[in-house]
Amino acid sequence: MDTEFDSALARKLNSFVEMSKDERGILVDLQSNRITFKRGQALIEQGQAAHEAFFLQSGWGCNFKMLPDGGRQVIRFPIPGDCIGLRSILLRTSDHSCSALTDVVVAAVEAPRMLEIMNKYPRLGAAFLWSVSQDAAMVVEHLVSIGRRSAKEGLAHFILELTERLKLVGLATEAQFEHPLNQSIIADALGVSEVHVNRILRELREQNLLTLREGKVNILDLSGLQKLAGYRSLQIGRDKIDYA
Amino acid sequence: MDTEFDSALARKLNSFVEMSKDERGILVDLQSNRITFKRGQALIEQGQAAHEAFFLQSGWGCNFKMLPDGGRQVIRFPIPGDCIGLRSILLRTSDHSCSALTDVVVAAVEAPRMLEIMNKYPRLGAAFLWSVSQDAAMVVEHLVSIGRRSAKEGLAHFILELTERLKLVGLATEAQFEHPLNQSIIADALGVSEVHVNRILRELREQNLLTLREGKVNILDLSGLQKLAGYRSLQIGRDKIDYA
DNA sequence: CGACGCTTTGACACAACTCAACAACCGTGG
């Protein structure tokens, strides 16, 4: 069933609305302009005008926001199949930065092209709206995590959500995945200090819930973690919408 | 310039793309089905299927998420001109609840109708995508507030952002506005305890930065607050996008 | 080998939470 052109993006959007051949063609075309970024390079800089959106093909990204005092809040870690900077295009300027956490391959699309496509292919426009909505929902969940969960619960939740997202694109098994995250960046994602992340990881390890080392996460006790985190599945792409 | 039909919604979307007469007509039509909710009533229930979106005409709403342990995280307080539940329509089911913080008047639009309109009027679809993006950007800012600001900084930021939003729809002056918020709900918005909000409010009062009582906020020292919060203006609707 | 990035640990400080009590302000009903 999979062909070279059946991209992660197409699979993702197709889970929202069934797409026509034309629309599939556009999606293939959209992703023709491949660019590589080295680990650490910036794809998007906070405060700058947004010229293009990216569709991540391989590797990990990191969306974050810097504060005047030097603090950093990680908003999201884009993984293959995710859009980067789509929101920024609409808002004209980027409210956050995005950098490559590993070497990454992206497809770049100029802003005017994106707008033109949304105009000509409203169903694709709706699919992008859906995708942006999904991302927004995850940010909301992240907000809940930081606002109303302890650091330990939040970390458990973070790992569970990441596992599920990675599983959707075939980058995680039920119980483990590889990642480029260090304790410092996890701290900035959870809004706690690096030292505290270390302590929490030790606790989770000692309670045989999960291990995180050498770029690998092993989930030792899934139901225990879910209970700790109060986790509910993402429930993506259950059934398609009846879109005229 | 303003007519009866030049709604807050139309004004808001028009700041993204210049709209045709047809499109304006659709927006008027969209908002014909007015419904009133009493204070405390639920507009949207977390976990339920989303049948309709609402455009808030008057009053305050409250978007929030409940946790299994009874905790509550407020995501956003919709004010007149805001969309409620647009994201939920796309995602089929609501990931959060929304209740009326005061008596409210909304315009209700059935989900299929929204989808139909996005299909027929791609420019309106893009405008809605823009609106959802804006909301998402505010949630991100909220995330930063909770994750990387102290409770005091966060509260200052919260008040400043609210003031700016209210000013856009004529519900706040430079230095004050009325509101239906109590300390408990502010606590759930900032992710801290009710008691702590009280103490922080006292500090802000004692430092002559702001007062909040009897449903009224008075900003006593704008630049002092901005400095404390590390606040940057929302920068909405600077100039319109060149949308073909 | 030394330098560097990342992790781990300890000691201490502080922000924020919990529990508890009380005050002020309603609207309601006897």
Next chain:
DNA sequence: CCACGGTTGTTGAGTTGTGTCAAAGCGTCG
């Protein structure tokens, strides 16, 4: 009219989660 419960705001005392600072361990790589 006052007594009453309910809601919201205020304050204090003690506890706990998390932050800060500092030091050391341990890989990797030039």
